[in-house]
Amino acid sequence: MRDLAEHVGVEAASLYNHIQSKSEILQAICFKVANDFLSHLEAVQASPEPTLKKLELIIRFHIRMMMDQYEFVYISDHEWRHLPEPYLSNFLNQRRNYRRSLSDLIARGIERGEMKSIEPYVAVLTLLSAISGIESWHRSRKTIPPDVLENNMVKYLIEGLKK
Amino acid sequence: MRDLAEHVGVEAASLYNHIQSKSEILQAICFKVANDFLSHLEAVQASPEPTLKKLELIIRFHIRMMMDQYEFVYISDHEWRHLPEPYLSNFLNQRRNYRRSLSDLIARGIERGEMKSIEPYVAVLTLLSAISGIESWHRSRKTIPPDVLENNMVKYLIEGLKK
């Protein structure tokens, strides 16, 4: 809170005229990010694309969010553990549902013969955490341009699933 | 330190008869884990296997370490940021060299036509962070058995590279 206050140019105590608590900021960030991903997922699900293409769109969205909204996504990915109840349970529920939707999408892709036979939950875990590794790129000297990173990661993650 | 002391069954102050500082514990863990990975990598590099098989062995080792030594690997993966200098630079150097070795391995796999053409650095980033996502599985109710997780993740990560 002291650091934040300094960035804003006020005393730490003054922040409490604008917010209720530190965890209120955490809540705002976590649920904003969760909502962005959910909205995008629903838009993609409603589209007429084949399942593999849908998954590619979702992967690309995750990668771009990781690049453009890095700070927010990072907090939502790592600091959600410190959410107070009942927000913690709420957040975990949303995350579980989101991942289940991705699992279902992959299961459908397998049924339709678009994707290799693979345990959908493992595929979801693998690709989501692969994307969150962009963190390591973001913090580095970025010798690789963003679009090269995006396209190569998409290639790897899609080719690993494509039949 | 208070929690740790309680687990051991002594007062927090008493811990300092056995260690110099909190960060000494962090150092011990980070460099132990880094060393385990480096030793295994060198053993695999010395073997006569094709590059794709070498990479599979390395991936399997990472996955098993994540399952069997979860707490240590977790700390080494996330808490290294809090290492004091000069340990921090040392650790980052070791990590950079390790990743470079993996990149070189993949570059060779591509040259030899065993792997798809892909940016090696991106492939390394992708597969290493995919594996670190096992954290999420480890903390969950583990509806998926360890060997199913391992084999499916290996399948995904190897098939995505195989030509």
Place this chain on the structure above:
DNA sequence: CCTACCGATCGGTAGG
């Protein structure tokens, strides 16, 4: 290995 503390830091409040 313990008791008794220390100085720093943290999220947050009272009162203006």
Place this chain on the structure above:
DNA sequence: CCTACCGATCGGTAGG
């Protein structure tokens, strides 16, 4: 929005 604090917690030390 500030000054002046608070109680809790943290890594760590002194002295026995």
